[in-house]
Amino acid sequence: MRRDLRGRTAHEAGAAAEERIAEEYQRRGFTLAGRRWRASGGEIDIIARDGEGLVFVEVKQSRDFASAAEALCRRQMRRICAAAEQFLAGEPRGLMTNMRFDVALVNGSGAFHIIENAFGEA
Secondary structure: OOHHHHHHHHHHHHHHHHHHHHHHHHHOOOEEEEEEEEOOOOEEEEEEEEOOEEEEEEEEEOOOHHHHHHOOOHHHHHHHHHHHHHHHOOOOOHHHOOEEEEEEEEOOOOOEEEEEEEEOOO
16 A cells, blocks of 8 residues: 555544544533644644533544554643643633543544543643
């Protein structure tokens, strides 16, 4: 498989995984406050709102759950936390907003596992 085709396939699989997870959060009663929200130092895949609280969700898709989990490194967690701080600047309670960071692991067959409160300030 050519490299550009592999990259496009991986991008499409990632986008499909994000869509599936966004739908799951909505099914659970959350409203979406952002998708692929960009800050100066990073991106947050999904921002879900539950009342006044927020959930920042990182979606990792790979052939299996272990590989997906291994794709999240400490540096990326720091970038996600920094991006969340920028998002919170626009919230009424700012940094006092109730929040958590979830990681959604999606395997090659589309099954998923959501880890709530997966990390914090890294």
